[in-house]
Amino acid sequence: MARRDQWVMLTTLAVLQTLTIVTGVYAMTTDFSLSALTNGSTPTGPTASSPAEGSSPVPVVTSGPVLARLPVKPGDGPLPTKGTLTRQLTGALGDKALGGRVGAVVIDTVTGEQIFASNADLAITPASTTKIVTCAAALAALGPDTRLSTRVVQGPKPGTAILVGGGDPLLAGPSAKDDGYPKQARLSTLAARTAATLKAQNVRKITLYYDTSLFTGTPKAPGWKTNYIPDGEVAPVHALTMDEGRQDPRFRSPRVADPPRYAAAAFARLLAKQGITVAKSVRQAKAQPGAAELGKVDSAPLYALVEHTLTRSDNDLAEALLRHVAIKQGRPATFDGGAAAVIAVLQRLGAGQNVALSDGSGLSIRNRISPNALAKVLALSGSAAHPELRAVASGMPIAGFSGTLGNGRRFTRSDSKGQVGLVRAKTGTLNNINTLAGMATTKDGRLVTFAFMADRVPLNAEPVLDRLAATVARS
Numbered sequence: 001m002a003r004r005d006q007w008v009m010l011t012t013l014a015v016l017q018t019l020t021i022v023t024g025v026y027a028m029t030t031d032f033s034l035s036a037l038t039n040g041s042t043p044t045g046p047t048a049s050s051p052a053e054g055s056s057p058v059p060v061v062t063s064g065p066v067l068a069r070l071p072v073k074p075g076d077g078p079l080p081t082k083g084t085l086t087r088q089l090t091g092a093l094g095d096k097a098l099g100g101r102v103g104a105v106v107i108d109t110v111t112g113e114q115i116f117a118s119n120a121d122l123a124i125t126p127a128s129t130t131k132i133v134t135c136a137a138a139l140a141a142l143g144p145d146t147r148l149s150t151r152v153v154q155g156p157k158p159g160t161a162i163l164v165g166g167g168d169p170l171l172a173g174p175s176a177k178d179d180g181y182p183k184q185a186r187l188s189t190l191a192a193r194t195a196a197t198l199k200a201q202n203v204r205k206i207t208l209y210y211d212t213s214l215f216t217g218t219p220k221a222p223g224w225k226t227n228y229i230p231d232g233e234v235a236p237v238h239a240l241t242m243d244e245g246r247q248d249p250r251f252r253s254p255r256v257a258d259p260p261r262y263a264a265a266a267f268a269r270l271l272a273k274q275g276i277t278v279a280k281s282v283r284q285a286k287a288q289p290g291a292a293e294l295g296k297v298d299s300a301p302l303y304a305l306v307e308h309t310l311t312r313s314d315n316d317l318a319e320a321l322l323r324h325v326a327i328k329q330g331r332p333a334t335f336d337g338g339a340a341a342v343i344a345v346l347q348r349l350g351a352g353q354n355v356a357l358s359d360g361s362g363l364s365i366r367n368r369i370s371p372n373a374l375a376k377v378l379a380l381s382g383s384a385a386h387p388e389l390r391a392v393a394s395g396m397p398i399a400g401f402s403g404t405l406g407n408g409r410r411f412t413r414s415d416s417k418g419q420v421g422l423v424r425a426k427t428g429t430l431n432n433i434n435t436l437a438g439m440a441t442t443k444d445g446r447l448v449t450f451a452f453m454a455d456r457v458p459l460n461a462e463p464v465l466d467r468l469a470a471t472v473a474r475s
Contacts, residue, residue, distance in 0.1 A: 154293075353370070
């Protein structure tokens with residue numbers, strides 16, 4: 001990535017009744033800083049939020065807090081006074097709403113020094129902040145420009161074709177709108193390309209098969225609750241899925257019981273519309289290595305998929321990325337193989353201590369990650385040494401603006417609303433578990449990362465976590 005000496009920031013805000021709020025900043029600097037914390041995109045495509053993390057309309061805010069603090073030299077202002085920060089954070093960590101098991105850390109991204117730590121190495125159930133480590137490992141292992149390909153190849157006999165799943169759960173079915181971010185590969189495009197190839201070969205009638213062998217193992221992770229799939233939190237994990245396994249892409253639920261068969265049946269109907277007759281029976285089969293390609297569509301680049309995964313807390317895409325890391329690392333494309341592969345990549349990055357995974361999305365209650373590990377990964381995403389990880393930073397929801405921090409419930413109280421637009425963070429929410437990990441610039445322009453985690457919450461600790469993050473931002 002070319003070196004650049006400054007930030008370019010663009011934030012457009014308008015009244016909700018007349019315009020849609022769009023916030024974005026494109027950061028390109030080797031001294032990576034999120035001084036106003038508005039860098040990134042606001043995806044609007046299909047989502048699968050973690051429990052209690054659904055999105056709602058973005059509240060109207062003024063531009064003042066977002067634009068006010070662009071330091072002359074972003075990211076390397078003076079450190080906040082440790083004594084003051086420690087006193088303020090310690091006071092907030094004593095709030096009974098957090099329960100009896102809490103970990104916290106604040107890290108200076110310039111030096112890597114812990115500015116504040118309380119149970120920083122305690123392995124805590126992370127909920128959806130798990131997606132931070134999954135996405136970082138995917139970017140590090142695969143590269144930010146990698147795309148996920150869904151293909152159709154020649155079958156074993158003349159007049160046969162095989163639809164090969166490439167592990168892209170955002171593959172759009174025939175009824176999905178084509179107006180989201182990131183740009184989705186479409187099954188209809190694949191059908192048109194395949195039909196054109198077949199017609200060029202004077203083939204007008206085929207028997208269709210489908211191949212899901214890229215991913216293996218059970219489609220449900222250890223530690224998932226039985227209601228997750230029926231409630232639409234996630235679909236069974238397969239290499240061939242369209243619309244993230246939704247019966248209707250407009251709604252989170254219901255999810256289909258057999259996503260590969262559902263996608264293959266839809267593809268057969270799309271081929272028919274292109275003038276290709278498809279035999280009634282569509283069965284599963286494995287494509288032969290080197291089989292001639294009849295058609296292909298590619299996903300958006302990985303950096304955009306990561307942004308979407310983090311901003312929208314997309315469980316389905318996170319689980320797919322976990323398996324792609326496993327494949328790249330030469331491990332089985334299963335939950336266990338993916339977990340081991342992600343941890344191995346994190347260890348190479350120097351952030352793999354006190355991390356134990358059972359899935360990639362954070363739905364599993366068996367996952368354990370320390371606050372220090374999360375904050376380290378976030379610090380790496382802002383490091384000049386790891387430009388490939390930048391999408392982790394740009395994918396963080398913006399307080400009061402986007403994703404799971406733009407739902408009208410977060411950063412609304414008097415002790416946090418002043419930091420709207422100045423905090424980027426990934427939320428984590430499961431029953432009795434609240435976590436928040438992200439980054440902020442201090443009042444003097446120092447970029448820091450933080451992780452605040454509690455997994456014995458009596459009811460709801462989100463307002464306290466917002467208070468903690470806001471305290472860091474105004475320190």
